[in-house]
Amino acid sequence: MRDVQDVFAGFLEKRGLSLTRQRREILGVFLDAKRHLTVEGVYNIAKKKVVRAGYTTVFRTMKLLREAGIAKEVNLGGKIVKYERRYGHEHHDHLVCLECGSFVEALDPEIEKLQNKLCNKFDFTPRRHRMEIFGTCRRCRRRKHKP
Amino acid sequence: MRDVQDVFAGFLEKRGLSLTRQRREILGVFLDAKRHLTVEGVYNIAKKKVVRAGYTTVFRTMKLLREAGIAKEVNLGGKIVKYERRYGHEHHDHLVCLECGSFVEALDPEIEKLQNKLCNKFDFTPRRHRMEIFGTCRRCRRRKHKP
DNA sequence: CTTTTTTTGAATTTGAATTTCAATTTCAAT
DNA sequence: ATTGAAATTGAAATTCAAATTCAAAAAAAG
Numbered sequence: 001m002r003d004v005q006d007v008f009a010g011f012l013e014k015r016g017l018s019l020t021r022q023r024r025e026i027l028g029v030f031l032d033a034k035r036h037l038t039v040e041g042v043y044n045i046a047k048k049k050v051v052r053a054g055y056t057t058v059f060r061t062m063k064l065l066r067e068a069g070i071a072k073e074v075n076l077g078g079k080i081v082k083y084e085r086r087y088g089h090e091h092h093d094h095l096v097c098l099e100c101g102s103f104v105e106a107l108d109p110e111i112e113k114l115q116n117k118l119c120n121k122f123d124f125t126p127r128r129h130r131m132e133i134f135g136t137c138r139r140c141r142r143r144k145h146k147p
Numbered sequence: 148m149r150d151v152q153d154v155f156a157g158f159l160e161k162r163g164l165s166l167t168r169q170r171r172e173i174l175g176v177f178l179d180a181k182r183h184l185t186v187e188g189v190y191n192i193a194k195k196k197v198v199r200a201g202y203t204t205v206f207r208t209m210k211l212l213r214e215a216g217i218a219k220e221v222n223l224g225g226k227i228v229k230y231e232r233r234y235g236h237e238h239h240d241h242l243v244c245l246e247c248g249s250f251v252e253a254l255d256p257e258i259e260k261l262q263n264k265l266c267n268k269f270d271f272t273p274r275r276h277r278m279e280i281f282g283t284c285r286r287c288r289r290r291k292h293k294p
Numbered sequence: 295c296t297t298t299t300t301t302t303g304a305a306t307t308t309g310a311a312t313t314t315c316a317a318t319t320t321c322a323a324t
Numbered sequence: 325a326t327t328g329a330a331a332t333t334g335a336a337a338t339t340c341a342a343a344t345t346c347a348a349a350a351a352a353a354g
Contacts, residue, residue, distance in 0.1 A: 018320080020332070039311085054334040059312075079226070079342090080310070095271045104269055111261045115280060118255050124242045126282040133262060135273040165351080167301065187341085201303035206342075226311085227341070 004031060004070060004087050011068035021051040026061040027070070036074055036082040076103060076132060093131040099140035151178060151217060151234050158215035168198040173208040174217070183221055183229040223250060223279060240277075244284035251284075 008027055009019045029045045030037065039059050046053040053061070062083055065071035072086040076096045092105040111131070119126045136144075155174055156166045176192045177184065186206050193200040200208070209230055212218035219233040223243045239252040258278070266273045283291075 016331090018331080020320090022333075056312090056334050056336095057332080060333090075222075093265075095266065095269055095273075097271075098274065104271070106265055106269060108261055108265050111258055111265070114255055114258045114261065115278075118240075118253055118258070119242065119280060119282065122242055122251055122253060123285040123288075124244075124251070124280070124282055125288055126242075126280050127245060128282075129278070129280040131262075131276070131278040133266060133271070133273050133276040135266065135271055135275075138270040141270075141272055163300095165300080167351090169302075185341095203303050203305095203344090204301080207302090 007087060008065070008068055008070060011070075012064070017064075022046075022053040022057050023061050023064070025049050025051050026053055026058055027065065030062075030065065030071060030083065031085065036076075036084045038080050038082050040080075042083075077101075077134075093133070095133045095135070095137075097137035097140055098134050099136055099143075102137055102139075104137075154234060155212070155215055155217060159211070164211075169193075169200040169204050170208050170211070172196050172198050173200055173205055174212065177209075177212065177218060177230065178232065183223075183231045185227050185229050187227075189230075224248075224281075241279045242284075243279055243281050244287055245281050246283055246287035246290075249284055249286075 005019075005024070005027065008023070012019050012023070026042060026046050029042050029049070033042075033045075039055070039062055042062065043053070043055050043058040046058055062071060065083070066073060070085070070087045071083045074082050074084050074094070076082070076094055090107065092107045093111075094103045095106055096103040115129060116126065152166075152171070152174065155170075159166050159170070173189060173193050176189050176196070180189075180192075186202070186209055189209065190200070190202045190205040193205055209218060212230070213220065217232070217234045218230040221229050221231050221241070223229070223241055237254065239254045240258075241250045242253055243250040262276060263273065
């Protein structure tokens with residue numbers, strides 16, 4: 001995606017920082033990833049690139065990506081921080097399989113509406129939210145019933 | 148609550164463990180707490196009791212309480228694990244204030260229903276879920292507008 | 295009472311997150 | 325091209341809660 005780089009460059013400029021090779025490389029790794037990645041995971045890929053990036057740099061760049069609104073921390077279970085794309089990736093909830101760890105991203109406008117209504121009831125101004133449903137996915141349920 | 152102790156005693160028995168004074172004391176501290184507590188928090192209260200409990204014992208007992216279905220881990224923001232009551236405390240969602248850290252517990256049956264419907268759509272068997280809305284509570288909103 | 299088992303808790307270890315700091319790179323000014 | 329100030333990098337150190345270890349203390353069994 002062309003404009004994600006532009007967003008990042010713009011963000012960095014506003015902060016008086018520059019889009020270095022390492023940062024570009026790390027952004028690339030992050031955007032290419034299909035699934036959620038940990039800092040460790042991004043690092044493992046980034047260190048093999050032509051312009052190698054160290055762990056610390058990956059760590060700091062992920063933080064920048066977060067601040068730039070490009071990456072988002074998620075935590076489906078474990079205590080290790082994972083990142084998912086945020087830019088050009090609408091808000092969604094997760095259905096996480098407890099057996100295999102896979103997940104699907106889902107969105108229900110009705111639920112979103114009711115969440116706002118719930119906030120009204122408590123005179124609460126919502127900014128963001130998180131909803132995760134844990135259970136068993138279709139594949140794992142089948143695997144269990146017909147082994 | 149009388150029967151929480153019984154639940155714990157029963158759980159311990161099933162595991163071949165005994166309800167020691169420390170464990171009883173720690174359970175008491177946990178049940179008396181109004182808000183969510185960290186292990187550290189439980190420990191700070193427990194160490195002042197007649198039957199003092201060390202950090203390790205608190206740590207291990209909270210784990211037992213979790214396994215017994217009496218305590219539940221929650222994580223509203225930070226990375227430190229907090230516990231809330233679970234036994235005799237219905238499922239609920241949290242509205243967490245980003246300014247002051249306070250929260251209210253809420254439940255919307257409509258939302259719960261739609262969550263199940265959403266799971267059906269994905270052929271997903273839900274076991275448990277977590278929903279947290281982060282924003283600004285009534286008090287903090289007022290404090291900002293009329294300082 | 296003696297032996298065996300469980301429990302306790304101080305101390306240690308672990309592991310991810312974060313910070314430090316010296317070396318390196320970048321870049322604007324000369 | 326050269327200099328030097330500022331930004332960047334990354335190995336190493338630090339932090340801090342979580343988890344484990346192990347010897348002493350307590351409880352239970354014989």
